[in-house]
Amino acid sequence: MNKTSQLRVNGQRLWDSIMAIGEIGPGQHGGSCRLALTDEDREGRDLFIQWCEQIGCSIRVDDMGNIFARRDGRNNELAPIVAGSHLDTQPHGGKFDGIYGVLAALEAIRTLHENDVTTEAPLEVVVWTNEEGSRFAPAMIASGVYAGLFEKDYAWARSDSDGNTLGDELKRIGYMGDLVCGDNPIGALLEAHIEQGPILEADQHQIGVVVGGQGQRWYDVIIKGQDSHAGSTPMPGRRDALVASAEIISMVQTLALEFSPYAVGTVGEMSVMPNSRNTIPGEVFFSVDIRNPDEDTLAEMALRFRSQVDSIVAKHAVGSVVDEIWEKPPVKFDRDCIAAVADATVALGYSHQEMVSGAGHDACQVCLVAPTSMIFVPCAGGLSHNEQESAEAEDLEAGCNVLLHAMLKLAG
Numbered sequence: 001m002n003k004t005s006q007l008r009v010n011g012q013r014l015w016d017s018i019m020a021i022g023e024i025g026p027g028q029h030g031g032s033c034r035l036a037l038t039d040e041d042r043e044g045r046d047l048f049i050q051w052c053e054q055i056g057c058s059i060r061v062d063d064m065g066n067i068f069a070r071r072d073g074r075n076n077e078l079a080p081i082v083a084g085s086h087l088d089t090q091p092h093g094g095k096f097d098g099i100y101g102v103l104a105a106l107e108a109i110r111t112l113h114e115n116d117v118t119t120e121a122p123l124e125v126v127v128w129t130n131e132e133g134s135r136f137a138p139a140m141i142a143s144g145v146y147a148g149l150f151e152k153d154y155a156w157a158r159s160d161s162d163g164n165t166l167g168d169e170l171k172r173i174g175y176m177g178d179l180v181c182g183d184n185p186i187g188a189l190l191e192a193h194i195e196q197g198p199i200l201e202a203d204q205h206q207i208g209v210v211v212g213g214q215g216q217r218w219y220d221v222i223i224k225g226q227d228s229h230a231g232s233t234p235m236p237g238r239r240d241a242l243v244a245s246a247e248i249i250s251m252v253q254t255l256a257l258e259f260s261p262y263a264v265g266t267v268g269e270m271s272v273m274p275n276s277r278n279t280i281p282g283e284v285f286f287s288v289d290i291r292n293p294d295e296d297t298l299a300e301m302a303l304r305f306r307s308q309v310d311s312i313v314a315k316h317a318v319g320s321v322v323d324e325i326w327e328k329p330p331v332k333f334d335r336d337c338i339a340a341v342a343d344a345t346v347a348l349g350y351s352h353q354e355m356v357s358g359a360g361h362d363a364c365q366v367c368l369v370a371p372t373s374m375i376f377v378p379c380a381g382g383l384s385h386n387e388q389e390s391a392e393a394e395d396l397e398a399g400c401n402v403l404l405h406a407m408l409k410l411a412g
């Protein structure tokens, strides 16, 4: 056994770092609220950069706010082997979603630093901006710009519910960098993440070797009825936008169940106008998220969704605008990167299985322009996008060891 094959990360340091970032934008119930490009996001980014600089990494930030912390290799002409994820969270976010992937990459580099190991290719830790898509839709927007899937002007112009644009917020928090997003090559990208689903826990496997991600489509839906008095408008003549919306929500649920076991469908965001208890709602906005690992099935779900919206709105004498704001086809990861993860897992002796990601990840964007794969570790009850999200320190450490050795394999 050579020296590098014996390297192991420091699980306690990884855990402590995750907990320290988790304290920034603390949630009410043990999680975090660090929405993209808020002051809390800036504070998390600043701490991450400080840690990277402590181990001699150089920092570059691109004009989508993506951060690349670089550790030079022996041959710096080579494209870097990059690992990371995101630091932004959902409004009721956990401490691990995204954060784990960033800090696992940092821990891998800390381990190399303290053991004085230099790789052939340079290594970089990446923090992608606005992965969650909770404040600015769609999700994974900055990795999407990196991969050429979104125009930068489109991304900068995305606005939150208060009308603040992503571009202005990047400038406000000081993370509109000089590097042109997409100009820096990535030799390969690895992303470690909690699974966010129940499969690894149920199968009692410590590592998920992720071979791809499912497709998803996001819609903004507006249902237009008529405001009218709640006491004096007879039931038959009403044009109640909320009643029609309720039927659509239930239809989304039925649609996903019809395409089970792999399809999912969610309405997660809604606003009701004028939102007054004694006025029949005249207008409702809501989001729809449908997903499936198979592209043709997802397309069929999308067709069925639209035609069923049409019949529901006709029945309720209301109007509708259904705007598909995002279409993400399913992706397959790179064979060599998958092998690097699988080989490292086997060499380290961890139990594992191959899987497709149900959640979206920046890796699912970047894989279109660079060889990519992911490493999953279990999370308790499969729960994520919930402040109670939790994972075992031992599993996080195992995933980080896999990441370290997959990075070493790819970087030489």
Ligand code: GLV
Binding pocket: 131, 132, 139, 358, 359, 360, 361
């Ligand atoms: C990202 O968290 C997503 O899968 O929606």
Ligand code: MN
Binding pocket: 086, 097, 098, 131, 193, 361
């Ligand atoms: Mn995530």
Ligand code: MN
Binding pocket: 090, 097, 132, 385
């Ligand atoms: Mn998430």
